[in-house]
Amino acid sequence: MAAPTQSLASLLAQASLDNPEEVLQAADAAIKKSKTDLDAHHARAVALLKLDRFDAAADVFKEVAPLQGKARFEYAYALYKTGEAAKAVEVAEAEGATAGRGVKHVLAQAAYRSENFAHAMNIYRQLAAEGVEDEEYDIRINAGAVDAQLEWFGQGELAQKKKPAREDLDVFETAYNAACASIARGELAQGEVCLKRAVSLCSALEDLSAEEKAAEILPMTVQHVYILAQMGKLAEAEKLAATIPVTEIKELSTRYIAQVNSIAASEEHANPYLAHRLFHSSPKPSKTDQHFSFQTNLIQQDAYVVSLLSQKAPGVASSTEKVISAAPTPNLSPAVNMAAVLNAAAHTRSPTITKTALKEVLPLLEKRPSDVGLLLTVTHLYVLTGNIAAATQLLESFFKRLSQSGSATDLDVRFAPGLVATLITLYAHQGRPGASRAELAKAAEYWRKPHKSKTAAPSKALMVAAGTALLDTQNLENTKAAGEIFKDLYEKDDEDRAAIAGLVAAYSITDPSNLSQDLVSYLPEPSRLISDIDAAALEDAGVPIGSLATTSVSQLTSESRKRPAPKAAPSKAKRLRKARMPKEFDPNKKMDPERWLPMRDRSYYRPKGKKGKKRADGLMQGGAVGEEKEKGSPAPQVQKSGGGGGKKKKGKGKR
Structure with missing residues (x-):
């Protein structure tokens, strides 16, 4: 092994350190002489990474398995750049406590790309605590991006900053991250301010060319269209979307979002069939430029809605059914629950669930009682119909x-x-x-x-x-x-x-x-809390005098200076017109208060004669019961009593 190593060293000494092509040629020459030379394979992998040939570099590590343990940093970086972020995290974490700053940076970026944002934030905190001056700027930008993603994923309590700081608005990258975090929190006005600041700072940079500035500003403009649409300013959103050169956006993921937003904000695409064609004509992002899961869910939801508008309800029902059946229940996945809602919409053949669709959705819930998305859909329909119970x-x-x-x-x-x-x-x-x-x-x-x-x-x-x-x-x-x-x-x-x-x-x-x-x-200090309270005005308004600790309730009542409530004026007797007075009416005679009741229900009614007295005794509680009833009549039956009283047959569908 000594001879090939010396040969490689001599070849690398002749090559320029700034020319990875020469290093690659030297490494290839050494590998031809000895295929087991790990140093040559290592040099070849590094040269390929510098040439941005990430797939070829990853293949080197796959072909030479011992190199994976020898060069974990390069291996993790190659995996990250080829779209295998989750595996890159595993490789970088294998370094453990001995991991250098380079491995930590790769680990943080891979954790961010694999949507493990809490882990990424912890690593950036460690890197920031070590205090390397040359990396402070990059760490601040990346940490701001992690904060924005935590807000989007509903984990805002883990974010380092809840509001943009002054230093965040000094550089366009941090201002853009602050705008994204504000939008995720629903603070659209604040997000628009930060976004305009980011565009202004980027436009004023002197070390970027016009093409580079345009490439940086395009994603910000796409985000601005989203803000305007969310704020209900559809006319402004459509006007701004028309100025975006969609085909010039290099990142396919951003280009796809720009195309979708332009369809949503444009009145020209009111034709659902035209919108469906434009929606599916956008190029799909590559493996290394994928959307985050929350973006993918929203785009898929838009695809289902466009299909429903295009009268493709059976297809939507079939595709969403596959998503639901493939996942265990109950499930909290946004993608699965979103599919359940759109599945219900497909069965009602409408992109929006209406109040009258409840009868069609309830049978689905009987088949899938543990479907969280469908359960919430039915709950919402009950609320729309006013049936909160x-x-x-x-x-x-x-x-x-x-x-x-x-x-x-x-x-x-x-x-x-x-x-x-x-x-x-x-x-x-x-x-x-x-x-x-x-x-x-x-x-x-x-x-x-x-x-x-x-x-x-x-x-x-x-x-x-x-x-x-x-x-x-x-x-x-x-x-x-x-x-x-x-x-x-x-x-x-x-x-x-x-x-x-x-x-x-x-x-x-x-x-x-x-x-x-x-x-x-x-x-806060008590003086600060009571600074706007006028004690004298409160006392004049009726505050009781004396110490609450030493004064009894009766004393407080007697010493209170509250103004008594004004006495109501005596109501005047209502005058009756003569036309409404009965004949022989005497206004000085007191009227019978029970005159509206039937005579037998009045308190002073006494029936006359034997039959009347006998009837009155039977009506009285504890009264005598006739012998003929005891002998000839059947005994009364006691009815069962329950919470709802007697049962009553209800009509079909009524509750």
């Missing part, structure tokens, strides 16, 4: 079935924050705060307990809502439980104001000794 009962019975199954996966679905929030909203419409608090307490208790098979971390919004609801009960046990919830949130983020406020509120009742100065220091 039926919607609530449907969700409650679904939760009960999942709780009784005992499966860890079923319990994750049972306590999914979105489903819990749906039931809480229904309880709020019915005015059932007690049921809301009980449901939130159950969910908080479940997510606080350690469980290996949990598919997601507990939702911060859910935990805060549960803790707040328990505090509102003013019950000591519930307050202690709320304190534990807010304590867990505070340990995860000691600057979370919601957790601090809840912890102080709970400890002030259960255990004031635990209130440290750090917690109390976050509370």
Whole structure:
């Protein structure tokens, strides 16, 4: 092995370090002499990576298996660049604690591309803590992109920044990331401001050519069209979309989104058949330029809707049925649940589920009772028809079935924050705060307990809502439980104001000794809270005088300076016209208050004669019963009483 190594070294010494083509030729020459020379294969793989021939570099590692362990960094990078991000994460993580900064960078990028954003954020935090000055700019840009993706995927509580900072608006890359994060949070106006700032900064750069500036601004313009459409400014969105040269966008994933947005924002494409042709004429992105899953779901949803508008309901029903049947139930996957909603729309042959479609959708729910997407569709239809009770009962019975199954996966679905929030909203419409608090307490208790098979971390919004609801009960046990919830949130983020406020509120009742100065220091000063309150004006308006601690209730009542309520003026007697007065009417005589009742129902009625007295005795409770009834009449039967009284046959379809 010594001779080939020396030969390769001499060849590389003659080659220029800036010319990977020469390095590749030297490595190929050495490999021809000895195919087992790992150094030559390593040099060849590095040269191919520098030449952006990533597929060829990945093939080198596949053909020479021992090289995978010798050059993990290069192997992970080749996998990442060829679209195998998940495998790249495995290779980079195999380095363990000995991983260098290069491996960490590849690991963070591969985790980002494989949609493991929490892992990517942790790595960027480690890299930022090491404080390498030359990498600070790149780390800040990449961390901002991770924050935006966390917001899009509903994990915003893990993001480092919740609002754009001043330094984020100094460079166009960070300003663009801040715009995307704001859009994901629903802050469209803020997102538009950040986006315009990013375009302005990019246009002012002097070290970029006009072509490079146009390439950077095109994705921002596509994002601006989306903002305008979401804000309801369809005319502006259509006008801006018309200025985008779609065919000049190099990234096929961005070009595809631009094409879809232009169809959605344009009135020219009102013809569904033309829209269907344009939608499917866009080139599909390559393996290395794929959309993120939330983008793929939305694009697939648009494809189904366009097909429904084009009278292709049977095809949509068939394709969505395949997606639903291939996934286990119950399932929280957005793609599966979206397919369930569009499947229901296909069965009703309408792109929008209407109120009259309930009868057609209910049989589907009987066939797929654990389909979360279909369940929510029926729930929504019940709400549209004003039947909140039926919607609530449907969700409650679904939760009960999942709780009784005992499966860890079923319990994750049972306590999914979105489903819990749906039931809480229904309880709020019915005015059932007690049921809301009980449901939130159950969910908080479940997510606080350690469980290996949990598919997601507990939702911060859910935990805060549960803790707040328990505090509102003013019950000591519930307050202690709320304190534990807010304590867990505070340990995860000691600057979370919601957790601090809840912890102080709970400890002030259960255990004031635990209130440290750090917690109390976050509370605003009392003078700041009462700065806009005029005590003299309140007292003049009727505030009781005296100390509440030493004054009794009777004293407060007697000493109160509240103005009494004005006495109502005595109502005048209504004057009757003579035409409405009966004959022989005496206005001085008091009228009988029971004059509207039949004579036999009046309190002073006394029947006359033997038959009348006998009838009155039979009507009185405890009265005498005639002997002829005791002997000849059958005994009365006692009817069964229930919660709903007597049964009544209901009409078909009525509830």
